[in-house]
Amino acid sequence: MGPQTKNKKHALNLPAGAATGNLNVMQELMSAEDIAQCIRQMTEHILAAGELMDNSSLALVGIRRRGEVLAQRIAAGISGAQKRSVDVGALDITMYRDDVVGNRSIIIPMGTEMNFRLDDRPVLLLDDVLHTGRSVRAALDALVDFGRPRFIRLVVLVDRGGREYPVAADFVGRRVEVPPQSRIRVSLRPIDAADAVIVDTADKPAGGDWR
């Protein structure tokens, strides 16, 4: 996580669109304020969705690590509006992935933390970026090992297109069009130093980050 974090911090100090070299272009897609506003809007839409709110059994499950942060923030919004607590789980999908290939060091899993049952409940699955759809596929496989939700709806902060699996999000913070080889880097406190979404169009070999 070391080098990635450094890149992010580095990028945060640059004006939007600044070039850090011939091949390395980073651009801020969303500021901390944009992210906060997006999350507020998504929370409002979720609160307005009757199927989710009808019998107070909604559970939020975020994909580790930044989907978990998104889940906590949206859950805070829901419990603030409804004056009740909301179950929030963190899903580690490392053991369910099909998109980790090649000669590289292995991903060390962080573990799933889900201290509640999912059976017959509406579940919101949350991730920071929706790209190929493979993470969501893995997450759905992982989720059903924990029970049989009544239904699952997908929430993402950024939808960047480029789907390889037939997956669509139900709640989207921001849709963006970026070149296929570019990477979307989402930073969220407290994992990162500050909130930001950055598009990195650097022409780099794949690895490290699977977005």
Place this chain on the structure above:
Amino acid sequence: MTEPAIWTRPHLLTLESLSRAEIFSVLDTAQALQEVSTRSIKKVPALRGKVVVNLFFEDSTRTRTSFRLAAQRMSADVVDFSVSTSSVNKGETLIDTARTITAMGVDAIVIRHRSSGAPAVLSRAVECSVINAGDGSHEHPTQGLLDLFTMREACERRGKKLSDLHVAIVGDIANSRVARSNLWALSKLGAKVTLVGPTTLCPAAFSEFGAQVTHDLDAVLPDVDVINMLRVQFERLTSAAFPSIREYSRYFGLTEERLRRCRSDVLILHPGPMNRGLEISSAVADGEKSAILRQVSNGLAVRMAVLYLCIGAGSFHN
């Protein structure tokens, strides 16, 4: 996580060869995988389609069962290959046996062998991953890792770090692969290790590896955080090693009376199988300071982690 987690090895042969960061990678992975065993569906698909062969040239029930269950929880297929039922009895060599097995398309061999270094020899002869499940009196890496994992778990409850610990390893040190793997790992992590045993079974030469050596168990009791009691291995002992079982038990057996002279938060470990009433009394083994059954369940998570790291998706030689 204090250091960046890394793992690039196809094999797990010794703890001597692992770095601090690699040891923590295994412990962190095991911690993440522990939750799997608490679900109603106790399985993840990480190693689906992989084949693991248990190749045991020495008797083992628990380690073999643990590896088997670990592989199954990771969705790998497992084949048990026992010496008594194989061509090894007809004179086939270790390498030939292993090559025959790998020709059937195998991803990992889990090997236990009476000769020290057999897993290392094997790893140079075959294409697949090799995991050492105990070689002679050399190493038993997964036992060392599960002991560490159990100690770290206890540390977390007590607000301590592994490097704060003083660990006594008691018994037949000379013949013990568990003692060696523990010693390597604990000294890498900065813990203090004292080896305790009769002069015939606990040679002073071990002090060269950074451990203290003593023949007086009573003297170390008040000072240690963890006591790892080794099994007296009758199958490896010559009759001259100790005069009588009774004398051994009197000087090195962990009794309730000795336990009372330990720190109140002392942790008692034993790799099993126990000789109850010899190196450890039943009251201590089944008492509240004992983490012996915890070691067994942690062993499962540690072996799941080792299999995942050595043959999982994105691993080194995939």
